[in-house]
Each structure stands twice: as structure tokens, then as C-alpha cells.
Amino acid sequence: MKFLVYTFHDAGSHEGCSFKELARLTMPSKQEYAKLHGYDFYVREDSNPERAVGWTKIDIALDKIENYDWILYVECDAMIMNQTIRLENLIDNNYDIIIADSKYRSDYTGVNTGVMLMKCSPWSRDFLQSLNEKSEFFHTNWFEQGAIIQAIRNDDIRLHFKLVDNRLFNSYYHKDTPDDNFRFGDFICHCAGTSNETRHALFSELSQRIIKPPTNTLIETPFF
Numbered sequence: 001m002k003f004l005v006y007t008f009h010d011a012g013s014h015e016g017c018s019f020k021e022l023a024r025l026t027m028p029s030k031q032e033y034a035k036l037h038g039y040d041f042y043v044r045e046d047s048n049p050e051r052a053v054g055w056t057k058i059d060i061a062l063d064k065i066e067n068y069d070w071i072l073y074v075e076c077d078a079m080i081m082n083q084t085i086r087l088e089n090l091i092d093n094n095y096d097i098i099i100a101d102s103k104y105r106s107d108y109t110g111v112n113t114g115v116m117l118m119k120c121s122p123w124s125r126d127f128l129q130s131l132n133e134k135s136e137f138f139h140t141n142w143f144e145q146g147a148i149i150q151a152i153r154n155d156d157i158r159l160h161f162k163l164v165d166n167r168l169f170n171s172y173y174h175k176d177t178p179d180d181n182f183r184f185g186d187f188i189c190h191c192a193g194t195s196n197e198t199r200h201a202l203f204s205e206l207s208q209r210i211i212k213p214p215t216n217t218l219i220e221t222p223f224f
Helices: 018-039 053-067 120-129 142-152 194-207
Strands: 003-008 040-044 068-072 079-080 099-101 111-119 161-166 188-190
Touching: 003 018, 003 053, 018 040, 018 079, 018 194, 040 053, 053 068, 053 111, 053 120, 053 142, 111 120, 111 142, 111 188, 120 142
Parallel strands: 003 040, 003 068, 099 161
Antiparallel strands: 068 111, 079 188, 099 111
């Protein structure tokens, strides 16, 4: 089975350092994770000026979807914190897209596209292409996330989505969502909805506390 882990950032900023500088902290965790498990890794550093920056993740997925079995998108403001968790243990072939939905919001408004695990199926490809037709979301505050939330309110589309708890792979760092919040041992910490100053401070600390598989193995020698 062939996997891709991908991310994206540009040179813009948000109340603090640039996203390019933030990526210097978060991207190594993704590169190392992919290499450790034999997954491919890809990063893009520019965006389509005709649409808001969040849509780039959709463009990349469509570019790569024919070459893999599953692809994982991890936002620039998220860090892989437990590298012992394999994608093979997170996928579910009964669904096409796996995504987190916060229990603190209703009507799917807690769905967050900062981390998405997508099966490279014809349905996923067609769905992602259909998102590109939703021009009313190209420059709104919710961007592609708003388009996906609107789409999964359709029962037929909803059947293709597996909605999981945030802490499975998209743990937050918010004071108002205690059950969704990151705890050591969780797969990914996603510092969404805050300033880059806060993100940079958080990930500077967390980068020193990533859980990694042991590098040493016990060599046993016969005793007779």
C-alpha cells in the first residue's frame, strides 16, 4: 500500500512570524515521520492567487491522488507528535475521507480540514473536483472547509466520510475544547485559530518532546 504525507505553506504571516518560518519548526516532524514508515513526503510553498490559500490543499490532493492508495494532509500549524502511530492503523476502507469533527459544535461546523486522511478512490477524486466548482467559498473566511461542511450535510455524501474524535489525529490546543485538546501520546497537535506568535512558542517547546520509536534493539547472542 502506498501512502503520501503532504503539507503546504506560503510566505504570508498571521500576528507573528511568517508561515514559512513556522514550517521550519513543524515540517521536520512530518518529513521524519514519512521517512520512518516508508511513506512519500511532499511540500508546496506557493498558492493559487485566484483563491484563498486554504484551497491549495485541494489542488495538491488532486495532483497526487492517482499515484497513491491513501494521502494524509497535515497543516503547517500542526506537528506530528507521536511517530509510532502508523497510517495503516488509521485508515478505514469503508470510507473515502476521514476527518475530525469537534463535539463542541453542531451541524458539522466542528469539522476541521487541517488534517485529512483521504483514500485515493474515484469517488474522492470526483468529490475534490466538485469542490473546485464551489466558487462562492473561494474567498470566504471558511474557504474549502466551508465547502466541505456544506457538502457533507448531503446524506449521500456523508456516507463517504468517517467523522472521528479530534484526538485520534487532530488534537487541538484550545482552552474552550478540553476533550479535544492535545495530550502527550496523541498523534498530531494542531494549533488552529490563534496567532503565529503563539504557534511558534508552542511548537518550539513541542519539537523537543516528539515521541519516536526506539532506535536501539536488543542483540541476543546464544549462551550455549
